[in-house]
Amino acid sequence: MTPSGFRSQLALCGQRRRSFRELKRESVFSQDVMTPALNFGVGVVSMGFVVLVFLPEVESARQPREHFIFQEKHECHYHNGTQRVRYLDRYIYGRQETFHFDSDRGQFVAVTPLGEIDAACLNKQKELLEYKRREVDTICRFSYAEVEGFLKERKVQPKVKITPTFSSPSLHNLLICNVAGFWPLAIKITWFRNGKEEDEARVFHTDLTRNGDWTFQIQVMLETQLEHGDIYTCQVEHASFPEPVTVQWEPDSSRSKMWTGVAGFVLGLVFLAPGLTLYMKTKKEALMS
Structure with a gap:
């Protein structure tokens, strides 16, 4: 089972839902991205891709009337290194997660009624389930080994x-x-x-x-x-x-700095006033002559 084969199975399951049958005009795929993040001692590495799917256009319109976003997010949750790893593959449609694969349960789990058909359909594919169960090793543990050195050795002083x-x-x-x-x-x-x-x-x-x-x-x-x-x-x-x-x-040091600034400002005004007066007087004499 390859990633493209899995997506084909997902597409076949999705054809049973009217909402996915209607979304067939345009698709734009972004590249896979990997964004490591930390959650108070529990490492989380997420990878995903976003598919922008547009509804069919009205013949007289140049731009789509509305659009929906289909997202797939891969999450690896690490507890005490790789002693315990949980892999979640989330599927989000219209900004709402509909179903996901959970490595702890070894199958797809529906989150909303919209995802029940997809989860039930995909759980019938034995080859697909074996492929997804191996991803806790091929994606999560492999990724941890790649970034472990960077995460542990990197130190930046505050x-x-x-x-x-x-x-x-x-x-x-x-x-x-x-x-x-x-x-x-x-x-x-x-x-x-x-x-x-x-x-x-x-x-x-x-x-x-x-x-x-x-x-x-x-x-x-x-x-x-x-x-x-x-x-x-x-x-x-x-x-x-x-x-x-x-x-x-120290409170005194802050106040002394404040009074130093005030004194400097006052002294500046003292020296500025005679100079400005002399300048205006010289300019006035020049105009009269």
């Missing part, structure tokens, strides 16, 4: 920065520890105040965000009341660091 948000000295303020551009995703971020770990009830964090370049970013926020002389520390533990990395921030 960039750590503390950003304060001020409201009022008498109210609670928010300190944000920005940790960006790191790989792998396992990371531990801890807030300290004067060397003592802060209460978790005052610490909040965003979800891990994928940057699209195989790195992640996250923000960990600390709600606190700023006091003179306090030293805040954001500690980051990551596989790319031989030891935990810390970044410190």
Whole structure:
């Protein structure tokens, strides 16, 4: 059984449904793509292709009236390496999954009434079922061996920065520890105040965000009341660091930078005013002469 032979069987089963009989005018196939992703300790590798199928056009129209998308998505779920691997081959029509092949069950499973005919038809094909059952090895375990080295050995150090948000000295303020551009995703971020770990009830964090370049970013926020002389520390533990990395921030240092900026602005105005006055006076004399 080859992939083309399987798709032929699928097409034959699909002919029993009116919706697929109507979709016979145009088809556009995109190339297979492989997009690895991670789901909190469980590896997931997905591969798929998309078929754009258009309804027949009205004779007087140049563009199709409406279109539907038929997608096939291959997913490999890894638990503890390749000790346990689950292979899912999902079939999606009109943005809704209709049926899928599940390696744990060894057969096709209907998800919606639309997929019941396809699943029942394909489960009668013994040669096809044997072919699909082997794909947990030919696709999943083979793909894991190809990307295992890259996933395990690649390490990117995060960039750590503390950003304060001020409201009022008498109210609670928010300190944000920005940790960006790191790989792998396992990371531990801890807030300290004067060397003592802060209460978790005052610490909040965003979800891990994928940057699209195989790195992640996250923000960990600390709600606190700023006091003179306090030293805040954001500690980051990551596989790319031989030891935990810390970044410190002091309320006084931030305020001193703010007042330095204000003083610089005032001094700039002091020197700018005489110069501007002299320039305007010289220009006026030039016009009168």
